[in-house]
Amino acid sequence: MYRYDEFDHQLVNERVAQFSGQVARRLSGELTEDEFKPLRLMNGVYLQLHAYMLRIAVPYGTLSSKQMRMLAHIGRKYDRGYGHFTTRQNLQFNWPALKDVPDILKDLASVEMHCIQTSGNCIRNVTSDQYAGAAKSEIEDPRIVSEIIRQWSTFHPEFSFLPRKFKIAVTGTPDDRAAIRVHDIGIQIVQDDKQNIGYEIYVGGGLGRTPMIGKKIADFVPKEDLLAYLEAIMRVYNMYGRRDNIYKARIKILVHEIGVEEMKRQVEAEFAEVRKAGTLHLPEEEVARIEAYFQAPAYESLPDESTELNKAVLADRDFANWVKSNVAQHRVPGYAIVNISLKPIGGTPGDCSSDQMDAVADIAEKYSFDELRVTHEQNLTLAHVRKKDLHAVYEALKKHDLATANINLITDQIACPGLDYCALANARSIPLAQEISRRFADIERQHEIGELKINTSGCINACGHHHVGHIGILGVDKKGVEYYQVTLGGAADEKTAIGDIVGRAFTEDEIVDAIETIVTTYIGKRNEGERFIDTYRRIGVEPFKESLYETH
Amino acid sequence: MAQHTRKGAQFQALTANRLSDGIVVYLTADDRWSESLQEAEVAEGKEAAEALLARAEPSVADNTVVEPYLFEVAKEADGIRAASVRETIRQAGPTVRLDLGKQAELPGVHS
Ligand code: HEM
Ligand code: SF4
Numbered sequence: 001m002y003r004y005d006e007f008d009h010q011l012v013n014e015r016v017a018q019f020s021g022q023v024a025r026r027l028s029g030e031l032t033e034d035e036f037k038p039l040r041l042m043n044g045v046y047l048q049l050h051a052y053m054l055r056i057a058v059p060y061g062t063l064s065s066k067q068m069r070m071l072a073h074i075g076r077k078y079d080r081g082y083g084h085f086t087t088r089q090n091l092q093f094n095w096p097a098l099k100d101v102p103d104i105l106k107d108l109a110s111v112e113m114h115c116i117q118t119s120g121n122c123i124r125n126v127t128s129d130q131y132a133g134a135a136k137s138e139i140e141d142p143r144i145v146s147e148i149i150r151q152w153s154t155f156h157p158e159f160s161f162l163p164r165k166f167k168i169a170v171t172g173t174p175d176d177r178a179a180i181r182v183h184d185i186g187i188q189i190v191q192d193d194k195q196n197i198g199y200e201i202y203v204g205g206g207l208g209r210t211p212m213i214g215k216k217i218a219d220f221v222p223k224e225d226l227l228a229y230l231e232a233i234m235r236v237y238n239m240y241g242r243r244d245n246i247y248k249a250r251i252k253i254l255v256h257e258i259g260v261e262e263m264k265r266q267v268e269a270e271f272a273e274v275r276k277a278g279t280l281h282l283p284e285e286e287v288a289r290i291e292a293y294f295q296a297p298a299y300e301s302l303p304d305e306s307t308e309l310n311k312a313v314l315a316d317r318d319f320a321n322w323v324k325s326n327v328a329q330h331r332v333p334g335y336a337i338v339n340i341s342l343k344p345i346g347g348t349p350g351d352c353s354s355d356q357m358d359a360v361a362d363i364a365e366k367y368s369f370d371e372l373r374v375t376h377e378q379n380l381t382l383a384h385v386r387k388k389d390l391h392a393v394y395e396a397l398k399k400h401d402l403a404t405a406n407i408n409l410i411t412d413q414i415a416c417p418g419l420d421y422c423a424l425a426n427a428r429s430i431p432l433a434q435e436i437s438r439r440f441a442d443i444e445r446q447h448e449i450g451e452l453k454i455n456t457s458g459c460i461n462a463c464g465h466h467h468v469g470h471i472g473i474l475g476v477d478k479k480g481v482e483y484y485q486v487t488l489g490g491a492a493d494e495k496t497a498i499g500d501i502v503g504r505a506f507t508e509d510e511i512v513d514a515i516e517t518i519v520t521t522y523i524g525k526r527n528e529g530e531r532f533i534d535t536y537r538r539i540g541v542e543p544f545k546e547s548l549y550e551t552h
Numbered sequence: 553m554a555q556h557t558r559k560g561a562q563f564q565a566l567t568a569n570r571l572s573d574g575i576v577v578y579l580t581a582d583d584r585w586s587e588s589l590q591e592a593e594v595a596e597g598k599e600a601a602e603a604l605l606a607r608a609e610p611s612v613a614d615n616t617v618v619e620p621y622l623f624e625v626a627k628e629a630d631g632i633r634a635a636s637v638r639e640t641i642r643q644a645g646p647t648v649r650l651d652l653g654k655q656a657e658l659p660g661v662h663s
Contacts, residue, residue, distance in 0.1 A: 029615040051574035097573035420646035480636045
């Protein structure tokens with residue numbers, strides 16, 4: 001795992017000292033709110049409906065057990081005993097007091113954590129595949145590139161005041177779990193026929209008010225040129241990005257307006273300039289140094305089959321369901337990837353109590369090389385578990401209500417904080433997700449329905465990724481009453497699509513029945529073994545419209 | 553600043569977040585900031601509401617609160633009630649995790 005070097009230590013400590021001073025001056029009145037607000041936003045502190053909110057960076061979603069325990073401690077000491085994992089693989093605390101924030105930052109810094117690049121108009125914390133280093137079809141661990149980008153972008157003077165925030169995601173496998181096509185820049189690691197590693201680059205994806213799918217502008221950027229190429233994109237964006245209108249300031253609008261060919265031409269021209277200057281050429285030693293941080297753990301050599309596992313699957317039906325939905329193949333024989341669902345039936349998607357954080361830290365220490373991942377679908381992952389330990393891991397998770405067997409199923413929903421916490425919200429998201437979860441609680445039925453992703457946002461900012469949910473739900477406000485608009489057919493994987501609006505919005509009382517109707521319609525129309533999204537792609541929106549609205 | 557009231561609202565109260573911890577507070581008749589909506593001063597009509605809003609200024613200047621604004625309320629037999637879902641949630645906490653915080657302490661607001 002990546003360890004801070006001295007340079008990082010110094011920067012983070014300086015930043016903590018600086019921000020602590022700013023908080024003190026705000027509390028004493030030397031700084032006004034107008035002066036302070038941009039400073040707090042550079043340090044991950046938002047003001048929400050009820051309290052401040054602190055967003056903590058989890059770079060590319062990787063955490064050590066020690067770091068997780070510190071988060072648990074902070075949740076207990078300064079918050080209300082729980083935190084919320086977000087779709088950008090970060091953690092949010094909903095209740096910290098401003099006066100405590102300097103102490104929280106000190107505690108975080110003691111385990112090499114901070115809130116830098118979690119808010120403001122900078123290059124945000126880079127996100128990546130939660131299966132990094134473990135996925136079967138992986139070409140290269142995407143965290144290497146993510147870390148290179150982190151080092152290049154943190155505190156890069158030109159990138160601290162971009163027209164808007166800027167998000168980058170990286171994946172190292174052809175099946176995309178990092179939603180790279182809905183990021184400002186998406187990086188797909190590829191290999192040419194001579195086994196050289198390079199990068200396919202997507203640009204201009206994003207959600208929010210104007211959802212766009214990223215367009216490919218490069219098929220193969222060689223490894224040593226990656227930063228030069230990214231710098232070229234940033235220069236074009238910085239030159240043309242609209243600062244006069246915040247809704248138009250995203251790179252997706254620029255790419256949309258000038259077209260992908262023109263974008264490509266401009267980036268190529270800048271790229272030639274940057275490359276000539278040579279300063280961003282990535283030296284091999286530097287790459288090797290960073291690669292060393294992500295070296296594979298010391299796997300045992302094991303047979304791929306585990307008799308212990310096979311026996312347990314036969315003996316315990318609940319465990320068998322959990323293995324089916326929550327366990328994924330590992331590239332090393334005898335190992336598996338375990339997904340820990342943070343979506344218990346009726347719970348808040350992504351919430352995790354301090355006690356649960358401590359429990360998963362212990363489990364990771366004992367069974368998965370002391371390391372954890374946060375997923376953009378608001379779950380956790382243990383990347384390297386011996387198959388023969390799976391049953392023990394399951395039992396340990398179950399004690400803490402962390403063994404729900406629903407990964408990628410209908411109750412594994414993404415939901416933003418919505419009107420229960422968020423000052424920008426039009427409608428509540430969490431109670432809706434909870435109602436849906438209760439309606440479809442039966443695990444056998446969930447497995448019968450199969451893969452189905454429901455994403456909910458409480459307003460058009462789309463923090464809950466509703467545009468790319470197989471079923472998307474968007475909260476809207478009609479004269480002070482909450483309504484919910486439904487989209488169908490969205491996807492955030494390698495076949496990214498923006499969902500189609502199905503028709504008029506539903507009330508809070510109607511929405512769960514509407515979801516049920518959609519599911520029933522799908523079940524009636526699906527071919528054998530066909531996933532919801534594939535059925536939708538085959539039959540389109542009409543049959544769903546009919547069943548949803550004809551009886552109303 | 554965001555608008556959270558309604559044109560022509562009859563009754564309005566004044567709210568803000570406390571600077572030190574962000575907690576929701578309401579301006580009282582004797583110019584204190586209370587955590588309870590029931591202690592809020594309620595202004596009737598436009599002029600009274602504007603006068604109420606103006607009384608927030610000293611507290612912004614001396615850094616007691618941030619982001620003060622008016623919002624619509626109703627006066628009912630059992631007390632003052634916020635008109636919108638948003639302000640009801642600010643008053644009584646999230647409608648989830650009913651085991652914690654204000655949600656737990658003010659039963660009955662989120663029915
Ligand atoms: C509660 C405090 C939050 C506030 C005030 C907030 C605010 C915003 C705003 C204003 C945007 C739109 C930005 C734009 O269009 O450029 C946005 C986008 C986004 N937020 Fe949040 N958000 C919050 C919480 C969250 C949480 C909890 C998550 C994860 C579950 C999240 C994930 C995202 C994502 C992924 C986007 C990107 C959409 C895009 O690509 O345009 N946010 N947020
Ligand atoms: S989508 Fe809207 S309501 Fe949900 S967290 Fe983002 S800004 Fe808040």
